[in-house]
Amino acid sequence: MMDVEGRSGPSPPEDRPRDPHRVPGASSFRVAVTRPDTGDDRLREALEARGFTPVDHPLLRIVPPEDPAPLRRLVRELVGGPEWPVPDSRLPGSQGPESPAPVEAPVPATWLLVTSRQVIRVLDQELSSLNAGPDEIRVRGVRVAAVGSATADALTEWGLPPDLVPDRFTGDDLLDTLVRAAGEGEGTGAASTSLAGHRFLFPRAERAREVLPEGLRARGAHVELVTAYRIVPDPEGARELWAAVERGEVEVVTFTSGSAVRTLAGVIPEGASWPPGVRVAVIGPVTAGAAEGTPIPIHHVPAEFTLEALAAAIDGDDHEANPTSNTDT
Known part of the structure; x- marks a missing residue:
């Protein structure tokens, strides 16, 4: 799919904009990856293949069952x-x-x-x-x-x-x-x-x-x-991500589970608003549903529920036009 400027993919590094509102495809376009650290790098690889810079901000940890x-x-x-x-x-x-x-x-x-x-x-x-x-x-x-x-x-x-x-x-x-x-x-x-x-x-x-x-x-x-x-919340990781969002250190935040959405929502101060310059991409409608009633908006939902499709949705190649403002008001 062609992007808004008529190119068939990300522009060469020397042509990519550096202003604070970067377009997808820019080498410094930072995408927060909130998946737990399991050694599965498929989302990072899919993002890098499209010229994005993945930034790890895990919101969950994987631990053994209490009774094995x-x-x-x-x-x-x-x-x-x-x-x-x-x-x-x-x-x-x-x-x-x-x-x-x-x-x-x-x-x-x-x-x-x-x-x-x-x-x-x-x-x-x-x-x-x-x-x-x-x-x-x-x-x-x-x-x-x-x-x-x-x-x-x-x-x-x-x-x-x-x-x-x-x-x-x-x-x-x-x-x-x-x-x-x-x-x-x-x-x-x-x-x-x-x-x-x-x-x-x-x-x-x-x-x-x-x-x-x-x-x-x-x-x-x-x-x-x-x-x-067991998948357990990482509140410290959530606080670090929220601080990065507020400081404009990422352009997109990705979620691949409702648990991750709820973990971040749990550390957002009451009355705080989601910065309008930061977009949110989720892997599917179930994950999107977890954001209802929270300050976290949804901008990208891929038509196919895969990590590769999630990266494509951020790039504008494969997404449902379904932005929402999941606030209490």
Whole structure:
């Protein structure tokens, strides 16, 4: 997409403006990255590829679960628990690599639900402590569903390509895809909305959204929720970011979770206003919703809920024109 000045991308460094109201694409255009420090640099890389300067301002920290025993039991069961029937093929609708032709899937099935790269890191650590690897999960016939192409790619790189990836990247979409796939695999000749007999193992962040597990249970599935990690607020980091926003040290603030939005909102003094020269970009509507009733406005929401699309939205290439002023007034 062409930018407002008719260029097909960021201008050369020597041509980029240096005034306080810099345009996207300027090498000194600073974008605050509020994601926790997990070693995942995809957003930074996407921003740098577009000529932006990412500035780390993590608002959250990732810590282990208070009680690691349930997670360890789940992992031990994945590689050494009861024998589950090994499926003859992936379920119909599979988006994993080299999927064979659809055939009737065995019922009931056991699923591992993976919704983030952080879950993969935790599983890898726990499996390593047992001298095991992801291939042993597959051997036991466990089917794997992933939310998002990035999570699916990470699973494949880890050695556990997913059987199912929804077309869109939310828990709601994964629920719909699971219902369709499991129903089609019943061999009834028509898709069923029942998941009775199916078992879902769901390691996730503490206090994650309940849409997916509640939807699965409502359809008769057995769901085992296990805390794989906790995401806790970093108030000191939030205060540092707010000070940077007030001083005009960043041009854009990015949010990829509602928790990060709430953490920053919690340190903004009562009656304070968001500086008009600082824009806010969020990864999707759920994150945007967390800003309602706070001084934090929303200027950019990508049409696709990925980190690459978030960077593109800041650059003007891919966003919904949906600026809001989420103030109490």
